Amino acid sequence: MLVFFMIGSLILLLGPGLFVWGIIVMKQRDSAGRSRLPGGLLTLAGASTMVFLFWVFSEIGKMNFSKGRVLRLQGRARVARRALGDGWADDAAPEVAGLTPWQRTVLGEAWRHSAGMEHASVPAFAKLSLKLSSLGAPSELIEACHLAALDEVRHARRCFALARAYSGLPWTAGAIPELGQERPQRPEPGEGDAWSRLVRGSLLDGCLAEGMASRVAAEGAARVSDPVVRETLSVIAEDEERHAELGWDVLAFALERGGGKARRALRQALEALDAQRTPELPRIPGVDEDFLARNGVLPQAELGRLMEECIQQTRARAAAAAA
Ligand SMILES: [Fe+2]
């Protein structure tokens, strides 16, 4: 484990290390009256490495091959800050032998990103429970919300464990400061009443997004070679399907109790379905589509096909629910 930690740290610290080393070399050579070029090249190499890693990590941030319900705060999706430490990982141990340090860094970052999304789903379901309580929802819906939040706790723990195993770094969940700063917000014009917002959120973040997460995880499980990752994706697929069904139950509740405004909100949300973005598979040097598919990440064409299917199925079922 110590060796894994050292490899993971080395890749992250390579850029800053080269940069600082370059500055030191430049100063030493400058005071000795020699050319500063070698130090300058080291500094440039360090800066380039940092930019490259930043680019790779931001590309990986576009992947959403397994995630839970989106945590929206004041209209923006939020996740916890990056952090190192304990408290958010189970004991899962995928096979890492045969992977290069770079492949392990990329897979580690992919699972860290997924872990952050899963972790954010925990307060997302807590928020949904509060909203449902404020609208007088039946106990079954509130209970399902809390059970779903517990599912997301397990998903987050497993994803952090995989991120740690691949990267060699003890990733964990940091704070979500925006969650503590949130004030009751006046709805934007056009957002409608609480029922309308519940309809929109249920259709897009519940029925569609969690339905898509379930399909993506199931297809990923069918392709992945590692048994630990296969089991992880299979469990996530099953749980996310249940969460999507909760989204449909919440939608039915809102349509039943929300009157004409809720039905109008559903028609508007259905128009917004086509604008939902297909997850993007990053193009990262050293990891191709076959490698990612063997590790549970679907090819771009497959993601597009699944998204199209999910949108069509969601549209048909929502239209039937509104009839
Ligand atoms: Fe979920």
Ligand SMILES: [Fe+2]
């Ligand atoms: Fe999840």
